[in-house]
Amino acid sequence: MIRDTLTQLLAQSITAAGFEVPEQLEIEPPRDPRHGDLATNVAMVLASRLGQPPRKIAEAIVAEFPDAAMVTGIDVAGPGFINFTLSPAWLQQALARCLAEGTRYGCSDQGGGERVQVEFVSANPVGPIHIGNARGGPYGDVLANLLQATGYQVEREFYVNDGPHNTQAQIFGRSLQARYRELLGLPFEFPEDGYRGEYVVEMAREIIQRDGDKYADLPQDEAGARKFFEMALPEIVAAMREDCHALGIDFDNWFYESQLYETGEVQREIERLLQKGAAYEKDGAIWLRTQEYGDDQDRVLVRADGRPTYIASDVAYARNKFNRGFERAIYVLGPDHAGYIPRMKAAFAAIGIDPQRLEILMYQNVRLLEGGQVLSLSKRKGTLVTMREIVESVGRDAARFFLLMRSAESHLDFDLDLARSESEDNPVYYVQYAHTRVCGIQREAQAQGYDPAAEADLSLLTAPQELALLRKLAQYPDEVALAAASRAPHRLTHFSRELAQTFHQFYTACRVLDKDNPSLSAARLKLVTGTRIVLANLLGLLGVSAPERM
RNA sequence: GCGCCCGUAGCUCAGUGGAUAGAGCAGCGGCCUUCUAAGCCGUCGGUCGCCCGUUCGAAUCGGGCCGGGCGCGCCA
Numbered sequence: 001m002i003r004d005t006l007t008q009l010l011a012q013s014i015t016a017a018g019f020e021v022p023e024q025l026e027i028e029p030p031r032d033p034r035h036g037d038l039a040t041n042v043a044m045v046l047a048s049r050l051g052q053p054p055r056k057i058a059e060a061i062v063a064e065f066p067d068a069a070m071v072t073g074i075d076v077a078g079p080g081f082i083n084f085t086l087s088p089a090w091l092q093q094a095l096a097r098c099l100a101e102g103t104r105y106g107c108s109d110q111g112g113g114e115r116v117q118v119e120f121v122s123a124n125p126v127g128p129i130h131i132g133n134a135r136g137g138p139y140g141d142v143l144a145n146l147l148q149a150t151g152y153q154v155e156r157e158f159y160v161n162d163g164p165h166n167t168q169a170q171i172f173g174r175s176l177q178a179r180y181r182e183l184l185g186l187p188f189e190f191p192e193d194g195y196r197g198e199y200v201v202e203m204a205r206e207i208i209q210r211d212g213d214k215y216a217d218l219p220q221d222e223a224g225a226r227k228f229f230e231m232a233l234p235e236i237v238a239a240m241r242e243d244c245h246a247l248g249i250d251f252d253n254w255f256y257e258s259q260l261y262e263t264g265e266v267q268r269e270i271e272r273l274l275q276k277g278a279a280y281e282k283d284g285a286i287w288l289r290t291q292e293y294g295d296d297q298d299r300v301l302v303r304a305d306g307r308p309t310y311i312a313s314d315v316a317y318a319r320n321k322f323n324r325g326f327e328r329a330i331y332v333l334g335p336d337h338a339g340y341i342p343r344m345k346a347a348f349a350a351i352g353i354d355p356q357r358l359e360i361l362m363y364q365n366v367r368l369l370e371g372g373q374v375l376s377l378s379k380r381k382g383t384l385v386t387m388r389e390i391v392e393s394v395g396r397d398a399a400r401f402f403l404l405m406r407s408a409e410s411h412l413d414f415d416l417d418l419a420r421s422e423s424e425d426n427p428v429y430y431v432q433y434a435h436t437r438v439c440g441i442q443r444e445a446q447a448q449g450y451d452p453a454a455e456a457d458l459s460l461l462t463a464p465q466e467l468a469l470l471r472k473l474a475q476y477p478d479e480v481a482l483a484a485a486s487r488a489p490h491r492l493t494h495f496s497r498e499l500a501q502t503f504h505q506f507y508t509a510c511r512v513l514d515k516d517n518p519s520l521s522a523a524r525l526k527l528v529t530g531t532r533i534v535l536a537n538l539l540g541l542l543g544v545s546a547p548e549r550m
Numbered sequence: 551g552c553g554c555c556c557g558u559a560g561c562u563c564a565g566u567g568g569a570u571a572g573a574g575c576a577g578c579g580g581c582c583u584u585c586u587a588a589g590c591c592g593u594c595g596g597u598c599g600c601c602c603g604u605u606c607g608a609a610u611c612g613g614g615c616c617g618g619g620c621g622c623g624c625c626a
Contacts, residue, residue, distance in 0.1 A: 285624055296553075413563090498573085504589055
């Protein structure tokens with residue numbers, strides 16, 4: 001990559017100028033493109049250590065900088081920045097590389113084949129996936145795509161909280177049983193904090209259609225509720241799978257919490273913790289010493305009535321993940337799990353899992369806007385907006401793009417009207433339209449008899465808009481690497497808009513197919529093909545379609 | 551009360567300790583005889599919530615305050 005090569009050359013010239021190379025040598029694209037393609041602050045860093053004027057140091061370094069074909073200009077600017085301008089020759093070479101690598105352009109092997117599991121969505125199996133969980137879907141999915149593209153072996157996992165002691169499953173089972181009895185005209189009691197969504201009534205109706213009043217005699221207690229939950233579970237999981245699929249998300253593995261109980265892993269983990277002294281008994285319950293590892297208090301592992309809490313199965317689950325050979329486990333969690341993070345980190349430290357191998361990423365809430373109003377959502381009233389409804393309302397492409405536009409730690413306003421609008425305002429169309437225009441040019445070129453495989457003289461690409469587009473294409477691999485490393489899929493949506501904009505500007509300024517200038521046309525066609533490759537790769541990472549016509 | 555996240559243009563948000571803080575939308579004014587105008591160009595718009603500190607340099611790091619969101623169960 002550009003940066004690596006330049007970093008080496010820079011280090012050489014720093015040494016040649018008689019300075020010590022700082023351990024962190026930073027070369028970054030400056031915010032203002034007028035300051036060149038890449039810039040370093042190394043002279044200022046050295047200046048404060050040596051007590052010399054930064055510009056003087058910068059000039060000494062620049063004087064030692066070897067001639068390199070890739071760089072056309074090196075300037076000392078501002079307080080002491082060294083700015084590099086990449087030569088058109090280098091940019092043209094980057095395009096050649098892009099054309100050669102095709103769908104692989106932008107990929108790297110920095111992950112070194114490390115096995116990573118990304119667990120995301122993992123909504124409680126008590127109903128459809130709603131918008132609160134939905135944001136984690138595209139986020140986890142695109143993060144997984146990014147890691148794959150940068151050389152990791154990635155597995156996507158959905159954790160199904162169907163454990164026998166899950167309180168939410170209990171409440172859901174009781175709600176379903178109540179609806180079932182209600183429909184049959186039997187006496188029933190609807191739980192106070194029960195699930196009031198219409199889907200629960202429909203599920204009860206389906207059970208009656210299938211099995212009639214077969215379950216009328218089941219007691220209205222924990223066991224009865226559990227039975228109803230288990231009856232509904234396959235259907236709920238199937239629906240969640242379909243909902244995710246509709247958003248373009250397909251998990252490699254659906255892991256069931258109940259499995260951890262069936263295999264005895266939860267029990268074994270509890271015993272191991274007691275033996276190690278990481279857990280202790282108090283007030284009839286078993287507590288995990290998470291406070292020693294930074295939690296604000298110890299946490300109950302096993303309730304006084306003998307039933308383990310979710311922490312017990314989560315700890316067993318974490319060990320299970322690493323036993324399956326993953327070197328790194330990434331958790332993508334919603335904002336309601338904020339308090340869970342220190343707790344789980346402490347728990348994992350207590351069981352001896354290297355916290356370095358465990359990453360917990362959190363995203364913030366989504367607010368839905370429609371007609372300029374914030375939609376108020378309530379689980380109690382059953383007015384949750386589901387992921388399925390979003391996809392059906394705005395389409396998969398817009399749903400994914402909009403959910404990915406903001407950084408995860410920032411609250412997200414999802415404007416349904418804007419996402420639905422097939423207009424210039426919609427950023428998804430802006431990007432897709434660039435791809436469509438590329439395809440239009442290629443169609444026209446084919447009709448006019450251009451040979452897409454023909455050699456072209458890329459050195460003819462020197463117009464400002466051509467160079468700007470070349471720069472953008474050359475920048476792409478660094479951008480993918482950065483988005484992956486900083487776990488920031490939203491960078492891709494921003495980059496895709498920038499690339500689309502640069503292309504639209506090129507399109508407006510530079511006529512590609514010109515009968516009077518066949519060699520320039522051939523070169524521009526290569527640039528257009530490169531743009532198509534990067535747009536398609538980018539949209540592919542985002543899981544958004546790249547249409548040939550709109 | 552404690553913890554996590556956020557506070558940047560009228561709105562929604564980018565911004566890796568660097569240079570004159572950016573984009574989209576909204577507003578105003580232009581551009582279709584040519585590969586799709588779902589596009590392009592110009593213009594207006596800022597005490598980066600406030601204060602103090604660290605630094606050669608702070609929207610960015612630290613402390614304190616103010617404002618908003620979320621979380622603080624032997625629920626998950």
